[in-house]
Amino acid sequence: MDRPIAYDKLAREDRFVRMRARRVVELKLEQGLPPFPDLASRESIKERVHGIMVGELQAMEGAGRTVYDFPDAPWEFAMDMARQVWDESRHVEIYIRLLEHLDGYVGEFPETTILWRCACAEDAAARVAGVNRGLEGLACDVFNQLVHIARKIGDPILEHAVDFVLADEITHVRMGSKWLNALTEGDPERRKRAIEFQESIDERFNLGGMRREGEHEDVPISIATEARRLAGFTEEEIARLIKTTQRSSVY
């Protein structure tokens, strides 16, 4: 197998419809719809859950590639990534079941692959910085908000399941912080590149102003300050993220 594989090798059953994220946004704006599903209706929650389900799928695939792509990295690194594969496989199942719970089906909305592209970084340190800290940090934001909304609309199934996923994601962010440090020890240049990669991902996943500091009901994606603290982000990092979301362009 190639190390790493070309990003377009990502394999799907026919029931998945893959599209560029930009195109999906364009088609929604043309119809006068918000570019990303808000959490205002059951239908939009279902669309959000579908997006998360394919994100979990790509997270599992990305962690699996990391197990394969870096045979010379420390053994404990491979162990953490293998554990993450298992966690993500459960997350996929959870979101498939939640989708059914919301009367949805696999393939009901298009799949975009920006997340998977990030998981194709060639350096292990960049990959854990980008995926475990950047993307899984975003997952903490999204899941924390979803737990809150589920509690508010009185859906304990959604609330409990997502809360367990959130606990796992916090663990994955911690793994990311641990390995970003360990893999770049004594190599400040490599560390700098990895962090820059993470910041480029943070920037991209501010989603043009969708992610913001604010109340769960008021902003499309709220920043989970407390969960991020638990996950090992420093106060400085959280403050910097909030600042970057304020200057992201809005669609």
Next chain:
Amino acid sequence: MVQRLAGHFSVEESAKRIRHYRYAEERMMRVMGGWIALTPELGAKLLFGRHVWDCAQHADLWGKRLPELRAPAQVSEPPNDAFVRFMDLVESPEGFGQTPQRLVGIYGVLKPHLLATYEHHLAHANQVYEPPTRRILQRVIEDERRHIAAGRAILTHLLRDDGARRRAHAWEERLHALLAEAGGVSGDGLSHLAVPEIPPDAADVAGDLVELEKPVGQWPLPPDLEAALATHALSLARGNLAAVAEDLAPEFRSAGEEFYRSALATGFERHAVVGAAKIGSHRQIKLRLESRQGAVVLLSRWAQRDGRWRVVEAEVVRTEPA
């Protein structure tokens, strides 16, 4: 009872065997991790996802046992070059359509062989001074049984026709021949060991079988779109371009006619909707068209124009030779 102290393996031999087991487990775990992204079928994809962690734990348990046997920790060592070639062959099927070969290599050949070897080792490991090894063997045996049962269930599900079953069988034979040449994972000729009976319906297997791809009987589509699609698919199957053109939105008419003319060079015998996604009020429809030459998967976007569903965009997403 002095015979209770009789043993089969020296400390050094034990450590060497364990390094060989670790080689197989570690390499298997990495290969399965790498395959997840390359495997389209959700059931198989998630099966690999479930088992990567178990295999990693097996490799780790073996690796941690090594220093207790006067050997460096976490070292993998293949028994010989032939076993490396065997693992290379197990790893080689990475194509979109090669999931059955991937499953056969792991669940049809490697894991059954590991299970038989572990059982054989357990039967011969001394009960007085080798319990640390025995405990690990008991754990890995239990996992391997579960994995094999789950893998077989997915494989049976995927091997739907005789041709696929024949190809899978031929692949299995090739792998068995190389495994025999290597003398098995321990390199000492134990590749012939009989695989223990494994009940297919063990209760704990269910947790590994998240999803078996089910044929979708009816897509939840608006009835008028459903009707439009049925007519459209029939026109496509018959190669009736004039009728297909009627389904195109005005803004897509000329580009669409051009597209369908080249996509429909041959007629099709079978057609089915295989995917249906929503973007607001639009629908992305995947149609699979099959002929003796092979299959084409078309993706077309449908939207309402003048009270009728019309195609506003279309592309070929995949072609398969027969």
